[in-house]
Amino acid sequence: xxxxxxxxxxFAEVEKRAYGMAxxxxxxxxxxxxxxxxxxxxxVRKYAHKPSSEWRPLFYRILKNRITDWHRxxxxxxxxxxxxxxxxxxxxxxxxxxxxxxxxxxxxxxxPDHQRNSSELREKISGAVGxxxxxxxxxxxxxxxxxxxxxxxxxxxxxxxxxxxxxFSRAVHALRAELGDQL
Amino acid sequence: xxxxxxxxxxxQFAHRLAKQLDEAHDVPDEVAERLFSARQQxxxxxxxxxxxxxxxxxxxxxxxxxxxxxAAALVVVLTMPPQIEPLPLGTDVELAVSQDxxxxxxxxxxxxxxxxxxPGATDHSG
Numbered sequence: 001x002x003x004x005x006x007x008x009x010x011f012a013e014v015e016k017r018a019y020g021m022a023x024x025x026x027x028x029x030x031x032x033x034x035x036x037x038x039x040x041x042x043x044v045r046k047y048a049h050k051p052s053s054e055w056r057p058l059f060y061r062i063l064k065n066r067i068t069d070w071h072r073x074x075x076x077x078x079x080x081x082x083x084x085x086x087x088x089x090x091x092x093x094x095x096x097x098x099x100x101x102x103x104x105x106x107x108x109x110x111x112p113d114h115q116r117n118s119s120e121l122r123e124k125i126s127g128a129v130g131x132x133x134x135x136x137x138x139x140x141x142x143x144x145x146x147x148x149x150x151x152x153x154x155x156x157x158x159x160x161x162x163x164x165x166x167x168f169s170r171a172v173h174a175l176r177a178e179l180g181d182q183l
Numbered sequence: 184x185x186x187x188x189x190x191x192x193x194x195q196f197a198h199r200l201a202k203q204l205d206e207a208h209d210v211p212d213e214v215a216e217r218l219f220s221a222r223q224q225x226x227x228x229x230x231x232x233x234x235x236x237x238x239x240x241x242x243x244x245x246x247x248x249x250x251x252x253x254a255a256a257l258v259v260v261l262t263m264p265p266q267i268e269p270l271p272l273g274t275d276v277e278l279a280v281s282q283d284x285x286x287x288x289x290x291x292x293x294x295x296x297x298x299x300x301x302p303g304a305t306d307h308s309g
Contacts, residue, residue, distance in 0.1 A: 004229045007226060008222065011225065015221075016208070016215070019214065020208030024208075029214065036221060037221035040225035043225070044226065045228055122203050126207055126208075144194075144198060144200060147201075168193070169190075171197075175197075175200060
């Protein structure tokens with residue numbers, strides 16, 4: 001199999017989940033898409049020559065870095081515009097916010113009650129994960145959602161296995177505290 | 184034992200959440216198309232990289248380097264104006280002076296010869 005076909009297959013496997021992770025974290029579909037595209041480009045440009053078994057942790061490491069960068073630049077932007085706005089309402093920004101769950105197919109009005117309930121539950125889960133501190137969010141998404149083991153997650157996050165366990169455990173406890181009785 | 188049990192419960196709970204997230208994030212067609220397009224753009228770089236890697240062949244690069252240097256040297260040589268190497272100044276002056284002295288000596292000799300052959304010539308003129 002050529003390198004191009006291998007990469008194509010790899011991206012096809014990870015892109016949707018990566019998009020989901022980015023969307024939960026940045027809460028903006030366009031930004032999430034930009035992040036995923038940037039991650040793909042970077043992987044091809046810098047690491048395509050590496051063995052394909054190393055692509056997954058590298059891909060998620062780049063994704064983690066891009067999401068962190070996004071949060072950093074967003075914080076700086078908010079600080080700057082927070083000062084510049086002099087107390088003007090950020091109503092417009094709030095209207096721009098797109099909830100990740102709203103992006104899922106299917107109209108809410110057409111859904112029967114049980115579907116609407118599960119849709120609401122997913123919305124709550126997505127929101128709760130999105131509100132976790134960034135490191136906990138990443139540990140949770142990589143361990144639970146992407147199904148990486150502790151070692152792989154540590155490699156993707158660029159930290160020790162002990163840190164991964166701590167972040168993951170804190171994330172799960174926070175989520176259980178918020179959603180526990182609903183699951 | 185308790186720690187292990189807690190970890191196990193955490194894992195179970197986390198996987199239930201992850202399953203819900205997976206179902207929540209089944210991307211719409213429009214997003215899937217945009218992801219596909221992003222993937223194609225990224226893969227287009229593979230071809231470029233492969234070309235680049237061929238270009239970075241260990242045999243090819245030094246050859247290209249030598250060729251480029253030779254071509255540059257040739258261009259410099261061909262475009263340079265021809266330079267006439269000046270003679271050292273000291274030698275030139277010395278040569279001129281020595282030639283002048285010889286000429287003077289010859290002229291004096293010729294004048295003396297004429298005077299000797301025709302002694303009255305100087306008297307008529309004087």
